[in-house]
Amino acid sequence: MSTIIKQCKMLKKASEALAIADTKSKNEALKQVATSLLQHQETILEANDKDVEKARENNMKESLIDRLRLTRDRINGMVESIHMIIDLKDPVWKSNNVWTLENGLTISKMTVPIGVIGIIYESRPNVTVDAFALTLKSGNCVLLRGSSTSLHSNRALVKAIKEGLKNSPISEEVISLIDDADRAVVKEMLTLNEYIDLIIPRGGKDLIDMVVKNATVPTIETGIGNCHIFVDESANIEKAVDIIENAKVQRPGVCNACESLLVHKEVASDLLPKLYERISHKVEMRGCSIAKEIIDAKPATEEDWAEEYLDYILAVKVVAGLEDAIEHINQYGTKHSEAILTENLTNANSFLRQVDAATVYVNASTRFTDGGEFGFGGEMGISTQKMHARGPMGLDELVTIKYTIVGNGQIRG
CATH class of the missing domain: 3.40.309.10 (Aldehyde Dehydrogenase; Chain A, domain 2)
Known part of the structure; x- marks a missing residue:
């Protein structure tokens, strides 16, 4: 069994408990993670320095290095985003559409978590925290696959997140990072329909085209911005x-x-x-x-x-x-x-x-055009497609629908 399948099985199991977790537990977990990020910020910045140094050695242009770089202000910004997400309404198990048929059946259109969300992204370690906070609050587990250029940063961030979760009511198994730089792992990830419910790519045209072309898991197209x-x-x-x-x-x-x-x-x-x-x-x-x-x-x-x-x-x-x-x-x-x-x-x-x-x-x-600027606390990406989600994706775009029907012995004639 491959490492990624083991990770996915863990996430799938964890998603069952997270889907029914109450808002208080999820918010407490987010508070603990915010605290942990601040406690570990020196380690995170040291890891990020390694990524930036390597990027410069590889002649990455400065505008992209800016996306890669973390600072104390940017870590503080991540923490502020988490607290904003804590203050937002829980999107799970809500309904604004309930009706009763002539036969007495009451139908409710309820919001429920999607399940396990995979996100593939390039050189932006802040996405690690945004993706985690939004998926947790919306009741979803997350599988992260960042680029090799931000590998040290992402490892440090995920470690800090897990340390925070250890002090919370939510299992640290709700988040997992693929730290294998082999692109074959991404191809495998894109076809794990049994374990992953949605893939969201964030990056340049080549990455997004590759994901859309190769994925059998449902995918949301995001982000290319001319x-x-x-x-x-x-x-x-x-x-x-x-x-x-x-x-x-x-x-x-x-x-x-x-x-x-x-x-x-x-x-x-x-x-x-x-x-x-x-x-x-x-x-x-x-x-x-x-x-x-x-x-x-x-x-x-x-x-x-x-x-x-x-x-x-x-x-x-x-x-x-x-x-x-x-x-x-x-x-x-x-x-x-x-x-x-x-x-x-x-x-x-x-x-x-x-x-x-x-x-x-x-x-x-x-x-x-940014989830934080729109009041979403962060974003999973900016969808440029027209199905399910469009524009900055916040909590409301990370739930799906379940119809519940309550009867009293009705049968169809």
Whole structure:
């Protein structure tokens, strides 16, 4: 029997008890884990330093190293997220839909845990804590498979989590980490339908495509972010520059960063020089032929319109108007996060209704597409599909449905 099957059997057994655990027990477990993370933060940071050092030796770009790095502030952020999840309502065994048939049968549509959730993710050790906290509160066990680049960090985090669980009413067997770097283990994980109820990949296009192509376990497609901002002709230019800078520069290595900028032709000569002055010392701008006449941008190719850079690069295109912008986004976007900057309510509403994406903004940065920012305490990922879950996945997306039917001797005629 392989190691991963042993892990899955343990999780499957543990999920039976966790599914019926009361809210008080789950919240106490989360409190103990939060305490443990703070107690072990020096060990966690030392482990993370090893991962960062190795990443630099392998010439990982700095924007991705930023995703990998843990700091005391980021560990404190993880702990704050856990406490936020503690304060959220338990999503298990709830119903807002109960009805009685003419024959007297009472039917209730109840929420129940999914069971065992596997998550495969790249270079973001904070996902380890987010995934654990959300799955525990929603009554699910979790099987974690992080990338080899964050292996030391994930081992230290899971060890701290388990230490916390030892002081709680919840078994430490509700979480398990695959620390084998062999990719064959991932392929095996994707086909363990008997033990795993759902797979969630978090990472780049290659990872997500591989999981979707090879998984027989049900999968939620997440996260590739070719996110656009469209500056309408009515936009407030000063606000627009601030928003674009934030969406591109604050953390360029994350999936909700802006990768493509579309500018209405009537305001391009006003906006682009101001934006160029603000961000060109950090950001390489690649423009269409019209944009290149206004600013000193590199020529954009067809590939640039579809690219998720995860870096200090921004594709810029001047468009004829709202319809052009929407058409471009629906052609090249990844259904993640899209924004319009406008003072025209009609244009804003058209953009909101016609753009095909999980999250659509008016006059705000795309960087807010995040479970924590949405008040979910964290996220399992950002779903870009249209079934079951879409957008940042919090507690409510980690439960499924059970119909309960209560009768009094009814038989079907």
